[in-house]
Amino acid sequence: MIELMMFHTLVFCCLCFCHLVGVFSESVSVMEGDSVTLNIDDTQIREDDFILWTFGAKKYLLAEIIRDSGIFSTFNGPDERFRDRLKLDKQTLSLTITNITTQHAGDYRLQIQRVKLPSKTFSVSVYARLPVPNITRDCSSSSSSSSSSSSSSYCLFVCSVVNVSHVTLSWYKGNSLLSSISVSDLSISLSLPLEVEYQDKNSYSCVLNNPISNQTTHLNLTQLCHTCSEVHVSCCDTVEAVMRLVVTALMGVAAAAAAVLLVNDIRSTRDVFADTDAVKSVSVLEGDSVTLHSGLTEMMDNDLILWRFGYNKTLIAQIDVMDGSITVYDDVLDERFRDRLKLDHQTGSLIITNITPEHTGLYKLQTKTVRQRFSLNVQAPLPLPNSSSSSSSKCEHLNITELCQTYAEVHRCCDSTEAVIRLVVAALMGVAAAAAVVLLVNDVRSSRG
Numbered sequence: 001m002i003e004l005m006m007f008h009t010l011v012f013c014c015l016c017f018c019h020l021v022g023v024f025s026e027s028v029s030v031m032e033g034d035s036v037t038l039n040i041d042d043t044q045i046r047e048d049d050f051i052l053w054t055f056g057a058k059k060y061l062l063a064e065i066i067r068d069s070g071i072f073s074t075f076n077g078p079d080e081r082f083r084d085r086l087k088l089d090k091q092t093l094s095l096t097i098t099n100i101t102t103q104h105a106g107d108y109r110l111q112i113q114r115v116k117l118p119s120k121t122f123s124v125s126v127y128a129r130l131p132v133p134n135i136t137r138d139c140s141s142s143s144s145s146s147s148s149s150s151s152s153s154y155c156l157f158v159c160s161v162v163n164v165s166h167v168t169l170s171w172y173k174g175n176s177l178l179s180s181i182s183v184s185d186l187s188i189s190l191s192l193p194l195e196v197e198y199q200d201k202n203s204y205s206c207v208l209n210n211p212i213s214n215q216t217t218h219l220n221l222t223q224l225c226h227t228c229s230e231v232h233v234s235c236c237d238t239v240e241a242v243m244r245l246v247v248t249a250l251m252g253v254a255a256a257a258a259a260v261l262l263v264n265d266i267r268s269t270r271d272v273f274a275d276t277d278a279v280k281s282v283s284v285l286e287g288d289s290v291t292l293h294s295g296l297t298e299m300m301d302n303d304l305i306l307w308r309f310g311y312n313k314t315l316i317a318q319i320d321v322m323d324g325s326i327t328v329y330d331d332v333l334d335e336r337f338r339d340r341l342k343l344d345h346q347t348g349s350l351i352i353t354n355i356t357p358e359h360t361g362l363y364k365l366q367t368k369t370v371r372q373r374f375s376l377n378v379q380a381p382l383p384l385p386n387s388s389s390s391s392s393s394k395c396e397h398l399n400i401t402e403l404c405q406t407y408a409e410v411h412r413c414c415d416s417t418e419a420v421i422r423l424v425v426a427a428l429m430g431v432a433a434a435a436a437v438v439l440l441v442n443d444v445r446s447s448r449g
Contacts, residue, residue, distance in 0.1 A: 159206035
C-alpha cells in the first residue's frame, strides 16, 4: 500500500512539473479562406520579454515582439506563403492569420525567452470549402433486377464530388444512413450509387461533410427518374457548359498569373533600391569564402541571432542561445546556399563558403540588441589580359616575334572596306548579345517571381 501511494505521489509531481515547464498544445480547426486568431494569456508576459511566433518543425520565424522597445514585426515565412496574411495584436500579442489556405496548416509555436514560462503550440487544421454534391442518373449501368419489366421501375442514381479530401460522402433515407464512403489525405473524386424504385415516396439526400461543415443535395425523383434518352441530351448540354467554364477559368487564371508576375517584378525593383542606408559594403572573389562579422565578442544567455538575405528578408540562419540550437536554412531560395553556410558558435558571425554571383545581395543581422546590414558583392576572377592592354593588374609576357609583324601585314588588315565590314559585324554581335542578356534577365525574374 505504501509503495502504491509513493507511486501516485511521483506521478502527481511529474504532472505538476510538466504543467509548469512543459509545452502546452491546443487544436484549432478553420475553413479555407477564413481567418483564425491564436490567442495567448498575456497576464504572465512582462514588458521586457522577447516573444517569438514560429511555424512548422523547422521553426520558421513568423513574428517577433519586444513590447518595451516597440518592436512588433511579422515575416513572410517559407516560400512567401504568409505574405500579407499575418497580423499582431499589440495589446493581447495574439497572432491572426487571414485568408488561410491548406498551405498554412501545421504547428504554430509561441515562445517566450524566459526559462520559467512554458511554450505553447497551436495545431491548426485547415479544411477546404466543400462543394455541393451533384446527383445524376446513371444510364450506363443496368439495374440489379434481372427482368426488363422490373428494371424499368427502378432508377440508378450517382452522387459525386470532385477534388476533395478529409471528407465523407453519404446517402440518407430521411434521417437514416444508407451508405457512405470516406477519403483522408488524397484529393480525389468520390461517387456513391443509389438504386430507388420509381414509385418510392421517401425523401433521399446526399450529404458531403468534414469535421467542421457539410453540404446537402436532395434527390428529386420526379425530375431525374426519366428515360435515358432525355438524360443523354441533358448530359451533352452539361458537358459543353462545363468545357466552356473550364476554358474561361483557365483564361482567367492566366491573366491573373500575368498580373501577379508584373506586380512582383515592380515590387522587387522598388525593394532592391530601398532601405540602403547604413549598409556595410563587402567585396569578395567568386570561389572564395567571406565572413560577415556580427560585432559581438560573445552572445548573451537569452540571445536570438537571426541572419536574413535579400529584399524579402528570407531567414537563412539562426542561433537560439536559450535552446542551444544552431540552424541553417540552406534549402530556401532554390537551395543556392546548400552546404555553404556556417555560424560562429561564439560570436554569431555568418560564414559563406565557395561563394558565387548568386550570393550577391543584402544580408541583415538581427539580435535583441544589434541590427547590422551588409551589401555583399561577388566579383568574377580577373581574366588573363591581352598584351595590348595596360589597365589590368595581371601580367602577360610580350611575344615580340609573334606580335611585331611587318608594316605591310598591318596595313593589309586596315583596308577601309574590310574595317567597315568588321565594325558592322561587331555591332550586330553586340546587339545580339545585349538582346540575349535582356531575355535571360527577364527569364530569371519571371522564374523567381
